[in-house]
Amino acid sequence: MSLTLYFAPGACSFVPHCLLQASGAAFEPQMVKLHKGEQNEAAYQSINPRGQVPVLVDEGQVVTQIPAICLYLDEKFSAAGFFPKAGIARAKAVETLMWMNNTVHPTFTHVFMPEKFSPNPEVQADIKAHAVTAYRSLMLELQSCVVAALKQGSPWMGGAHFGPLDAYALTLLRWGTIAGIDPEDLPELWAFVQRVAQHPPVQQVMARERLQLNLFKR
Ligand SMILES: N[C@@H](CCC(=O)N[C@@H](CS)C(=O)NCC(=O)O)C(=O)O
Numbered sequence: 001m002s003l004t005l006y007f008a009p010g011a012c013s014f015v016p017h018c019l020l021q022a023s024g025a026a027f028e029p030q031m032v033k034l035h036k037g038e039q040n041e042a043a044y045q046s047i048n049p050r051g052q053v054p055v056l057v058d059e060g061q062v063v064t065q066i067p068a069i070c071l072y073l074d075e076k077f078s079a080a081g082f083f084p085k086a087g088i089a090r091a092k093a094v095e096t097l098m099w100m101n102n103t104v105h106p107t108f109t110h111v112f113m114p115e116k117f118s119p120n121p122e123v124q125a126d127i128k129a130h131a132v133t134a135y136r137s138l139m140l141e142l143q144s145c146v147v148a149a150l151k152q153g154s155p156w157m158g159g160a161h162f163g164p165l166d167a168y169a170l171t172l173l174r175w176g177t178i179a180g181i182d183p184e185d186l187p188e189l190w191a192f193v194q195r196v197a198q199h200p201p202v203q204q205v206m207a208r209e210r211l212q213l214n215l216f217k218r
Contacts, residue, residue, distance in 0.1 A: 002028075002057075002058070002059055002060075003020070003025060003026070003027040003028070003056070003057070003058050003059075004027065004028040004029075004030055004056070004057040005017055005020055005027055005028070005029055005030065005054060005055070005056055005057075006030045006032050006044075006047065006048070006053050006054060006055040006056075006057075007029055007030070007031060007032065007053055007054055007209070008031065008032050008033070008034045008039075008053045009031070009209040009210060009211065010171075010174070010209060010211055011034065011053050011054075012053070012054065012066060012101075012105060012168075012171060013053040013054035014167060014170070014171045014205065014209065014211075015054075015066050015070065015164050015167045015168050015171060016054050016056060016066065016069045016070060016073060016164075017029065017054070017167075017205045017208075017209070018162075018164075018166075018167040018201055018202050018205050019070060019073045019077075019080075019082055019163070019164060019167070020073065021201035021202075021204050021205050022080060022082075022162055022199075022201035023073065023076075023077040023080055025077065029208060032044060032053050034053070039051040039052060039053065047062060048062065048064055050064065052064065054066065054069060056069045056072065056073075058072075058076075065101075066097075066101050066164070066168075067094070067097050067098060067101055070082065070083075070097065070163075070164040071083070071094075074163075080161060081159075081160065081161035081163070082158070082161065082162075082163040082164060083158055083163060083164075084158055084159050089158075089159060093157075093158045093159075093163070093165060096145060096157065096165055097164055097165060097168065100142075100165070100168045100169075100172060101168075103138065104135075104138045104142065104172050105172070107131055107134050107135050107138055108131070108135060108172070108175045108176075108179065110127050110128065110130075110131035110134075111128055111131045111132055111135060111175075111178075111179045112175070112178070112179075114127040114128045114131070132179050132180065132181075135176060135179055135181070136176075136181060138172075139172070139173065139176050139181060139186055139189065140186070142169060142172060142173070142189060143186050143188050143189035145157065146169060146188060146189055146192045147188050149165075150192070157169060162196075162199055162201070162202075166196045166199075166202075167196070167202065169189070169192065169193060169196065170193045170196045170197060170202070170213075173186070173189055173190065173193045174193075174211070174213060174214075174215065177213075177214050177215045177216040178215050180216070180217075181216065182216050182218075183214055183216060193213070194213070197213050
């Protein structure tokens with residue numbers, strides 16, 4: 001079996017990285033140095049012409065985009081229960097994953113890389129300030145999602161098993177601390193994310209990626 005994940009430390013690739021680690025399967029983690037622009041080099045572009053992580057390569061087949069990779073890993077390692085198996089519970093988990101991926105994640109991109117959206121430094125500062133405000137409300141919304149999920153009596157956002165929603169919640173809150181959001185202002189979300197960080201496969205991935213959970217500076 002040949003299974004490779006292209007990832008960058010602290011990036012959104014953390015989500016499938018945690019699923020692969022939790023699966024117990026052998027896989028090759030391949031680091032891509034985004035800060036050095038490796039994603040734009042010909043070697044990487046030949047794997048993913050969009051120049052992004054994550055990329056999963058299974059027996060030579062390339063899969064990109066977090067929801068696609070996570071659903072693929074769910075099918076491949078079905079015993080892990082990364083998503084609820086069927087029905088409304090599965091649809092709701094995919095709904096939350098898509099919201100994280102298509103709304104929360106790109107809002108942070110506006111904070112972290114405003115130069116992607118305007119060449120003008122003044123406009124960039126405006127984009128960033130506006131996106132930080134939007135990101136704060138999205139973190140409150142994420143906290144409500146966590147509270148609602150845990151109210152059902154399950155330990156994880158998707159139910160009985162650890163899955164992509166938990167790893168994404170950690171990533172998004174960690175990014176929030178980079179954006180200047182104090183996690184202590186989101187006590188339920190922060191408590192949950194700290195628990196996710198203690199989950200052994202998550203701990204192993206955080207060690208491999210050398211991640212600090214809270215980067216908030218007062
Ligand atoms: N929609 C994509 C988003 C991927 C993405 O935004 N990746 C970022 C890291 S979090 C990236 O590779 N950025 C490199 C760049 O933009 O140069 C997915 O779900 O995989």
